[in-house]
Amino acid sequence: MASSSGRVTIQLVDEEAGVGGGRLQLFRGQSYEAIRAACLDSGILFRDPYFPAGPDALGYDQLGPDSEKAKGVKWMRPHVKWNLTLSPRLDRVRPCIFSHQLWQFGRWMDVVVDDRLPVREGKLMFVRSEQRNEFWAPLLEKAYAKLHGSYEVMRGGHMNEAFVDFTGGVGEVLYLRQNSMGLFSALRHALAKESLVGATALVRDLDSLGAGRSSCPPVPYLGLTILSPAQSDRGEYRTEEGLVKGHAYSITGTHKVFLGFTKVRLLRLRNPWGRVEWTGAWSDSCPRWDTLPTECRDALLVKKEDGEFWMELRDFLLHFDTVQICSLSPEVLGPSPERGGWHVHTFQGRWVRGFNSGGSQPNAETFWTNPQFRLTLLEPDEEDDEDEEGPWGGWGAAGARGPARGGRTPKCTVLLSLIQRNRRRLRAKGLTYLTVGFHVFQVRSWLLGLWDSPRSRALLPRLLRADRSPLSARRDVSRRCCLRPGHYLVVPSTAHAGDEADFTLRVFSERRHTAVEIDDVISADLQSLQGPYLPLELGLEQLFQELAGEEEELNASQLQALLSIALEPARAHTSTPREIGLRTCEQLLQCFGHGQSLALHHFQQLWGHLLEWQAIFDKFDEDTSGTMNSYELRLALNAAGFHLNNQLTQALTSRYRDSRLRVDFERFVSCVAHLTCIFCHCSQHLDGGEGVICLTHRQWMEVATFS
Numbered sequence: 001m002a003s004s005s006g007r008v009t010i011q012l013v014d015e016e017a018g019v020g021g022g023r024l025q026l027f028r029g030q031s032y033e034a035i036r037a038a039c040l041d042s043g044i045l046f047r048d049p050y051f052p053a054g055p056d057a058l059g060y061d062q063l064g065p066d067s068e069k070a071k072g073v074k075w076m077r078p079h080v081k082w083n084l085t086l087s088p089r090l091d092r093v094r095p096c097i098f099s100h101q102l103w104q105f106g107r108w109m110d111v112v113v114d115d116r117l118p119v120r121e122g123k124l125m126f127v128r129s130e131q132r133n134e135f136w137a138p139l140l141e142k143a144y145a146k147l148h149g150s151y152e153v154m155r156g157g158h159m160n161e162a163f164v165d166f167t168g169g170v171g172e173v174l175y176l177r178q179n180s181m182g183l184f185s186a187l188r189h190a191l192a193k194e195s196l197v198g199a200t201a202l203v204r205d206l207d208s209l210g211a212g213r214s215s216c217p218p219v220p221y222l223g224l225t226i227l228s229p230a231q232s233d234r235g236e237y238r239t240e241e242g243l244v245k246g247h248a249y250s251i252t253g254t255h256k257v258f259l260g261f262t263k264v265r266l267l268r269l270r271n272p273w274g275r276v277e278w279t280g281a282w283s284d285s286c287p288r289w290d291t292l293p294t295e296c297r298d299a300l301l302v303k304k305e306d307g308e309f310w311m312e313l314r315d316f317l318l319h320f321d322t323v324q325i326c327s328l329s330p331e332v333l334g335p336s337p338e339r340g341g342w343h344v345h346t347f348q349g350r351w352v353r354g355f356n357s358g359g360s361q362p363n364a365e366t367f368w369t370n371p372q373f374r375l376t377l378l379e380p381d382e383e384d385d386e387d388e389e390g391p392w393g394g395w396g397a398a399g400a401r402g403p404a405r406g407g408r409t410p411k412c413t414v415l416l417s418l419i420q421r422n423r424r425r426l427r428a429k430g431l432t433y434l435t436v437g438f439h440v441f442q443v444r445s446w447l448l449g450l451w452d453s454p455r456s457r458a459l460l461p462r463l464l465r466a467d468r469s470p471l472s473a474r475r476d477v478s479r480r481c482c483l484r485p486g487h488y489l490v491v492p493s494t495a496h497a498g499d500e501a502d503f504t505l506r507v508f509s510e511r512r513h514t515a516v517e518i519d520d521v522i523s524a525d526l527q528s529l530q531g532p533y534l535p536l537e538l539g540l541e542q543l544f545q546e547l548a549g550e551e552e553e554l555n556a557s558q559l560q561a562l563l564s565i566a567l568e569p570a571r572a573h574t575s576t577p578r579e580i581g582l583r584t585c586e587q588l589l590q591c592f593g594h595g596q597s598l599a600l601h602h603f604q605q606l607w608g609h610l611l612e613w614q615a616i617f618d619k620f621d622e623d624t625s626g627t628m629n630s631y632e633l634r635l636a637l638n639a640a641g642f643h644l645n646n647q648l649t650q651a652l653t654s655r656y657r658d659s660r661l662r663v664d665f666e667r668f669v670s671c672v673a674h675l676t677c678i679f680c681h682c683s684q685h686l687d688g689g690e691g692v693i694c695l696t697h698r699q700w701m702e703v704a705t706f707s
Contacts, residue, residue, distance in 0.1 A: 006526035008683040009692045010700060024101065027147065030112040032099040039095030045077070046097040046114045051146040053116040059152025060428040073125065075116040078135050100143035103168035105421045105504040106346045111143040118151070126151060149425045159198050159248050161475055163326035167196065170417040170508050172478040174323040183323070184265045184313055188254045193342075196326040197251040199269070201243050202319055242279040243319055244271065251323070252308065255300060259291060266300075267316050271307035278309045327415060327508060342415075345507040345515040347373060351494055354661035355630045355653045356646070359497030360437060360471060366497050368460045369631055371505075371646065372518040374443070375488040379511035380410035412485055415508035416440070416469070417478040418492050420501050424475065435495035436503070437471040438479075443487040463489060471495050489518070519645045522700070524679040526690055528641025531676075532608040540566055540607070544600060553597035556585040566607075567614070578614070584670045591677040609676070610669065616640055617668050627662035636668065642675050648700075678703055 028050045039046050051057055053075035055065035063070055077096060096115040101108055117138050118125040127141045144165070145151045160171025174186070190197055238244055253268035266282060282288055284303045292300075300310065329344055349371045351357035358366035416438060423433050441463035466488060469479040492505055507515045536544070543565065547558045554562065560582050567578040580588075589598050592606040620636040621628055628636060630653045637644060637652075644652070652675075656667040663671070682693050695703070 006690045007523045008526060008529070008679050008686060008690055010522040010682065011692050011694045024108045024110050027109045027111045030110075032097060032110065032112050035112060036095055036097055039097065044095070046095050047116075048112070048114045048146075051113065051142075053114070053118075057145065057150055058118060059150045059155075061152060062155075063150070063152040072120055074119050076119045077115050078117065078133075079115075098139050098143070100140055102143065102147055102165050104147065104165065105419060106348065106506075108168065109147065111147050113139060113142045113146055115139060117142065149428065153424055153427050158324070158474060158476075159200070160324045160326055160478075163196050163198070163324070164419075164476060167326060167328055169196070169326040169328040170415050170478055170506055171324060171326045171476050172415065172417075172480055174325070176317055176321055176323065180317050183317075184254060184267075186325075187251060187267065187323070190325050190327070191251070191254060194328060196328070198324045199249050199251055199316070199320045200322045200324075201245050201247050201249065202321040238276060239319075240279075241319070242277050242283070244273075244276055247271070249320075255310075257292060257296065259288075265313040266310045267313060268300075268308065268310050269316075270309075273307060275307055277307060278311055280311070280315055282310045282312050282315075284309060329508075342508045342510065343512050345513070347505045347515075347517055348421075348502070349492070349505065349517075350502045350650070351500055352650055352654065353498045353500050354657060355650050357494055357498050357500060360439075360493045360495050362439060362461075362465065364497070366631075367491070367493065370491050370493045372460075373490045373492075373505060373507075374516050374518055375414070375440075375490055375507060376514040377412035377414060377483055377485050377488070377509065377511070378513070379412065380485055381413050381510055410485060411482040412513075413480065413482055413510045414513065415478065415480050416490060417476060417504075417506040417508070418469070419476050419504040419506070421504055422502060433473045433475055434499050434501050435471050435473045436493065436501070437469040437477055437495070438490055438492040438505075439465055439469075440467040440481060440483070441489040441491065442466045442483075443489055445487070448487060460489075517646070519647075521643055522645050522648065523643045524675070525641035526683065529676055529680050529683065531605055532612055533605070534608045534611065536604055536607065541600070544603060548600075551597070553594070553599050554603065555597055556582055556589055559585045559588065559598055559603075563610075567610070578665050580666050580669065584666055584673075587670055588673055591673045609673075613640065613669055613672050614665070617665050625662075627658075627660075627664050628668065629662060630657065633657075633663050633668070633671075637672070637675070640672050640675075642672075642679075644675075 030050065035046060047053075055070055058064075058070050058073065059067075061067070079096075098113055098115060100111050100113070102111055103109070115135070117135075124138055127137045129135070129137055141151075141154075145154060148154055158173075160173065163169060164171045174183070176183070187197060250270040250272060251267055252270050255266045255268070257264050257266060269278070271277065277283065279285070284301065289297050289301050302308065327342060329342060351371070356369050356371055358364070358369040361367055418436060418438050420433055420436060423431060441460075442465075443463060447459055447462070466483055467479065467481045469477050471477075490505070490507075492503060494501065507513065543562060544554070545552075547562055548554050560580060563580045563585070567580070588606060589595060592598065592609075593602045598606070616636050616639045617628070619639070620632045622632070633653060633656075634644075634649055637649070652671055653663075656671045657663050658667070683690065685693055
């Protein structure tokens with residue numbers, strides 16, 4: 001609310017209140033039902049205009065229009081090539097349109113495709129099923145390719161990218177060579193929450209397996225294996241124990257059995273190819289099964305070549321190097337108290353060079369310009385009955401495991417996921433994933449009372465780091481943190497200051513939490529809006545009268561001439577002249593005059609503002625270069641009486657900075673004049689000129705960023 005000193009505050013309201021990230025959005029505005037109805041009415045088969053069957057859909061480089069791999073490609077419908085229809089009349093009731101729902105950065109997208117698939121030498125080029133009449137996998141693959149721009153854009157990647165895009169969950173990677181403590185408990189816990197779990201068979205020497213092979217494994221999802229173009233025709237590299245090196249397996253179960261007094265931890269794995277199984281200890285034909293009670297053996301063991309097998313944990317650690325877990329969101333799992341769901345917050349952000357892309361070094365001054373999110377954890381996790389480590393064992397922060405049961409420090413499990421948005425789509429333009437990560441800092445209770453003060457950013461270097469993710473050049477960087485109940489600050493960053501990218505930050509916790517972006521309120525001091533009332537010096541008033549002539553009002557060019565003389569003394573304090581351009585003078589007429597001209601009393605008000613703005617500019621232009629950087633601009637705007645949120649500050653910075661990311665005096669005057677005009681206009685709708693006015697986010701940005 002407005003303070004006693006008199007402020008006008010803009011309160012932003014959500015014009016789509018109640019609409020969460022689970023709302024289905026139509027990709028490219030294409031509605032399956034509308035397209036299907038149109039095709040049925042006209043009696044034609046669907047041909048997708050937004051993803052035409054042709055060279056551009058295949059790719060841009062190795063699958064580009066002039067590439068060897070793109071030669072001889074035909075786009076064929078399954079019912080034409082594979083003769084699936086029993087009667088030609090069936091085509092009239094089946095318009096060959098398919099819809100797939102895929103998750104993209106906080107939103108579910110409904111992607112519509114036709115059924116024309118790329119065929120070369122009589123075979124599907126990419127994903128294909130062993131069943132001749134099964135085509136759901138290549139159609140899903142086509143929808144995925146359309147979402148990203150082409151088939152080639154999907155080349156390479158990590159298992160969890162597909163996990164996340166198909167489920168909307170949060171993916172995390174456990175590197176087994178670094179730490180295997182608590183793994184069995186972690187897997188048991190994940191599967192109990194219906195998470196998707198995969199593992200990659202260790203490859204010690206990739207070069208020995210064939211030249212040109214991609215280091216990225218195939219991606220399994222519910223039995224589907226998505227292969228990149230470079231991988232689709234390669235052979236199977238089997239070991240003597242029946243594993244496929246570099247291959248991705250699904251983990252589908254855990255179980256503990258006892259051999260006398262020895263406890264054996266078993267993992268159930270599945271090869272998504274549906275064949276090629278482990279032949280070592282606890283494989284289908286291993287005699288160790290005969291030592292178990294019949295009831296236990298019959299419940300666990302299925303002897304057939306179905307790709308699923310059991311493996312002891314210690315053997316698993318010898319043959320696999322990573323585990324990837326995708327925790328599913330409540331919107332996928334549905335409400336189920338027995339399952340123990342997740343609580344989720346999603347934020348969209350962007351790193352902008354010269355504004356909030358501060359790099360990854362907390363000891364650097366620019367680091368604290370990065371986006372920041374406050375996280376409050378109040379409810380500790382339930383204690384795990386597992387007889388080894390607590391919840392998720394050693395997968396949390398270093399030192400997260402508390403003392404033994406009875407004196408255990410309460411911990412809150414929180415899963416943080418940082419995703420770079422839309423970078424894969426930009427591969428055709430030569431862009432790759434940036435190296436990104438995040439830090440988690442603990443906010444002591446005594447700092448909370450100072451948090452909303454104007455100089456709160458000065459407190460940030462005092463925070464203690466509680467955890468951090470690795471810096472990684474991957475789309476998704478996630479970390480499971482085990483933190484004490486309390487307040488934390490999450491700071492996502494690029495590795496290098498100045499890197500620009502869009503990002504999505506998601507917070508998953510087993511217990512309830514609160515999470516908000518650290519953002520200033522949008523308000524202005526009424527006294528600053530009115531400006532100081534200063535009588536004009538005699539010489540300045542005479543100059544005004546002389547330039548105004550009989551009209552007694554200045555136009556834009558006359559105002560420019562007056563200011564070029566009146567602001568001349570300021571040149572002694574800086575190496576750069578204080579010149580105001582014609583376009584800025586036209587803006588000043590709009591803000592302080594009649595729109596086309598400026599009367600004497602209007603100029604008197606404008607002059608008071610200009611003198612104040614000039615003093616503020618000089619104060620924050622500490623190196624007397626005649627310019628300010630983005631951080632100094634934010635401080636200068638605060639000194640001028642404006643408190644703005646991150647989104648608006650970012651928009652204003654991008655608009656008013658020059659090619660060197662600097663803001664000179666004229667640009668500063670233009671920016672502050674624009675804000676003054678906006679808040680004066682808003683205050684006219686309030687009783688007494690102060691209070692709160694509500695605008696939607698869209699209305700505010702339209703008002704605030706355009707003249």
